[in-house]
Amino acid sequence: MNKLKINRLKDSSFKIWGIISTLIGLILLVIFIGDILDDGLKRLNWDFITSLPSRKPERAGIYTALMGTLWILIMTAIIAFPIGIAAGIYLEEYGNKKSFLSRLLEINISNLAGVPSIIYGLLGLEVFVRMLKMGPSLLAGSLTLALLILPIIVVATRESLKAVPDSIREASFGMGATKWQTIWMNLLPASMGGVLTGVILALSRAVGETAPLIVIGALAYVPFAPSGPMDEFSVLPMQIFNWVSRPQHGFVINSAAAIIVLLTITIIMNGIAVYLRNRWQRKIKW
Amino acid sequence: MLFSTMITVLTTIGIVLVFLGEAVGFFKEVSVWEFLTDTEWTPLFANKHFGILPLLSGTLLTSFIAIVVALPIGLSIAIYLSEYAPKNFRKTVKPALELLAAIPTVVYGFFALMVVTPFLQQIFPDMAGFSALSAGIVMGIMIIPFISSMSEDALYAVPYSLKEASYGMGSTRLQTAFKVMIPSAASGIIVSIILAVSRALGETMIVAIAAGQQPRLTANPLVPVETITAYIVQVSLGDVPHGSLEYKTIFAAGITLFIFTYILNNISYVIKKKFHQKYE
Numbered sequence: 001m002n003k004l005k006i007n008r009l010k011d012s013s014f015k016i017w018g019i020i021s022t023l024i025g026l027i028l029l030v031i032f033i034g035d036i037l038d039d040g041l042k043r044l045n046w047d048f049i050t051s052l053p054s055r056k057p058e059r060a061g062i063y064t065a066l067m068g069t070l071w072i073l074i075m076t077a078i079i080a081f082p083i084g085i086a087a088g089i090y091l092e093e094y095g096n097k098k099s100f101l102s103r104l105l106e107i108n109i110s111n112l113a114g115v116p117s118i119i120y121g122l123l124g125l126e127v128f129v130r131m132l133k134m135g136p137s138l139l140a141g142s143l144t145l146a147l148l149i150l151p152i153i154v155v156a157t158r159e160s161l162k163a164v165p166d167s168i169r170e171a172s173f174g175m176g177a178t179k180w181q182t183i184w185m186n187l188l189p190a191s192m193g194g195v196l197t198g199v200i201l202a203l204s205r206a207v208g209e210t211a212p213l214i215v216i217g218a219l220a221y222v223p224f225a226p227s228g229p230m231d232e233f234s235v236l237p238m239q240i241f242n243w244v245s246r247p248q249h250g251f252v253i254n255s256a257a258a259i260i261v262l263l264t265i266t267i268i269m270n271g272i273a274v275y276l277r278n279r280w281q282r283k284i285k286w
Numbered sequence: 287m288l289f290s291t292m293i294t295v296l297t298t299i300g301i302v303l304v305f306l307g308e309a310v311g312f313f314k315e316v317s318v319w320e321f322l323t324d325t326e327w328t329p330l331f332a333n334k335h336f337g338i339l340p341l342l343s344g345t346l347l348t349s350f351i352a353i354v355v356a357l358p359i360g361l362s363i364a365i366y367l368s369e370y371a372p373k374n375f376r377k378t379v380k381p382a383l384e385l386l387a388a389i390p391t392v393v394y395g396f397f398a399l400m401v402v403t404p405f406l407q408q409i410f411p412d413m414a415g416f417s418a419l420s421a422g423i424v425m426g427i428m429i430i431p432f433i434s435s436m437s438e439d440a441l442y443a444v445p446y447s448l449k450e451a452s453y454g455m456g457s458t459r460l461q462t463a464f465k466v467m468i469p470s471a472a473s474g475i476i477v478s479i480i481l482a483v484s485r486a487l488g489e490t491m492i493v494a495i496a497a498g499q500q501p502r503l504t505a506n507p508l509v510p511v512e513t514i515t516a517y518i519v520q521v522s523l524g525d526v527p528h529g530s531l532e533y534k535t536i537f538a539a540g541i542t543l544f545i546f547t548y549i550l551n552n553i554s555y556v557i558k559k560k561f562h563q564k565y566e
Contacts, residue, residue: 018363108298241494
């Protein structure tokens with residue numbers, strides 16, 4: 001065999017290896033989801049969703065955890081959304097991008113995005129739970145998660161503002177608009193698709209987070225659904241973690257069923273994000 | 287708005303202050319030397335030892351296994367998708383793979399314990415119910431999309447003219463990929479690997495569920511180990527009074543983890559800024 005043939009052979013064998021690698025990822029995804037559905041679907045019914053937790057696996061439900069997750073989701077959104085967008089607008093539109101301060105802020109945000117979530121949990125434990133005396137409440141949990149997803153929202157806001165061409169800004173200024181009017185009436189509507197996509201993806205990450213909430217002291221067993229921001233709470237991932245760690249087989253089935261609910265929420269949120277991204281991309285043509 | 291921006295700075299300052307405060311309290315009672323060199327970590331037992339090495343070795347072992355799994359597969363996917371795959375295939379497969387990264391980690395923990403561990407026990411009959419191997423493999427699967435997606439972006443950004451020049455010289459796609467594309471996109475690929483490592487080091491739920499809770503200094507992937515993150519979870523689940531030495535240990539362990547990931551993140555940032563090649 002001459003060299004050319006060997007090279008061509010190597011080329012096609014790598015192609016096959018590449019296909020295999022790609023499929024490994026996808027096949028594992030299918031196996032995972034199939035296994036979960038197989039274990040959990042038979043347990044998943046309306047009773048399971050509306051029942052309170054119990055020591056008996058057949059009677060236990062996820063009502064309190066599901067309510068906790070919804071509370072956390074809404075409160076985290078309320079806290080993180082305005083702060084994240086404001087910070088993104090400031091960095092992109094107001095800050096002098098070459099100044100030392102802006103560069104420092106940028107490095108800082110990219111660093112925060114890489115800090116492990118459990119570290120945020122320790123921060124929340126010390127600052128919100130202990131110093132501000134919130135206890136292991138919904139408020140402390142959502143503040144912690146809001147800090148965790150803030151960098152993601154800031155980066156998403158900046159990226160989508162960056163995508164708005166300068167001609168739009170100049171046209172608006174040319175009409176005599178102030179900087180704030182330009183941002184509020186032109187830039188934000190134009191970049192909302194990207195911003196919302198980023199926010200929803202960030203929230204879907206917050207919904208799946210377990211570690212920081214364990215650290216701030218969220219409970220695995222809460223007898224009643226929370227009714228206010230200062231109540232103690234549990235969330236779906238906590239409930240799953242708790243059930244997985246138990247030896248009885250019934251709880252394993254329960255955790256699979258709870259995972260189906262959690263994954264459904266995550267996938268719906270990701271779906272909305274993808275939909276928004278596509279819709280806005282099609283609608284706006286510069 | 288400036289205030290909102292400052293919240294991000296306050297977060298960093300908060301992290302640093304909280305950790306310094308608790309860690310100083312910890313190191314008043316335990317010497318730094320003991321912390322760094324003692325080979326046992328038993329703060330919850332009667333006979334207390336405070337050596338971070340067993341937790342660190344557990345963390346590094348699981349992360350190492352994860353990278354060994356994720357790097358070859360992730361890079362192959364990136365090269366395949368950018369050099370070989372038809373455009374439509376790439377368009378559908380990439381988001382599907384990114385879905386792997388969107389799955390909550392507690393779900394991965396479930397897989398590791400319920401699917402991967404029983405499977406591995408058939409291959410290694412004397413493997414324990416909790417092990418670094420099982421957790422590491424699943425963690426590797428989790429970080430595949432980090433490496434594949436970011437590396438693919440980097441490869442995709444290399445200008446077409448370089449590729450065409452290489453083809454014009456008679457190279458195959460494989461030669462083009464390894465001799466032209468990868469060196470050109472090296473900084474992006476390295477950044478993706480560093481970020482994946484940093485992610486693996488800080489990963490909590492998979493190791494808390496599937497790797498066990500027995501801190502030990504070992505390189506054997508078949509026995510239970512405990513990582514820094516799993517230890518923090520273990521203590522948090524228990525009832526440890528505020529201000530006690532046990533309470534401070536989680537901050538001492540946390541600061542170790544923070545320093546590691548902080549250094550890695552900064553390296554990746556510098557590489558991204560400095561070595562980012564600009565093509566005309």
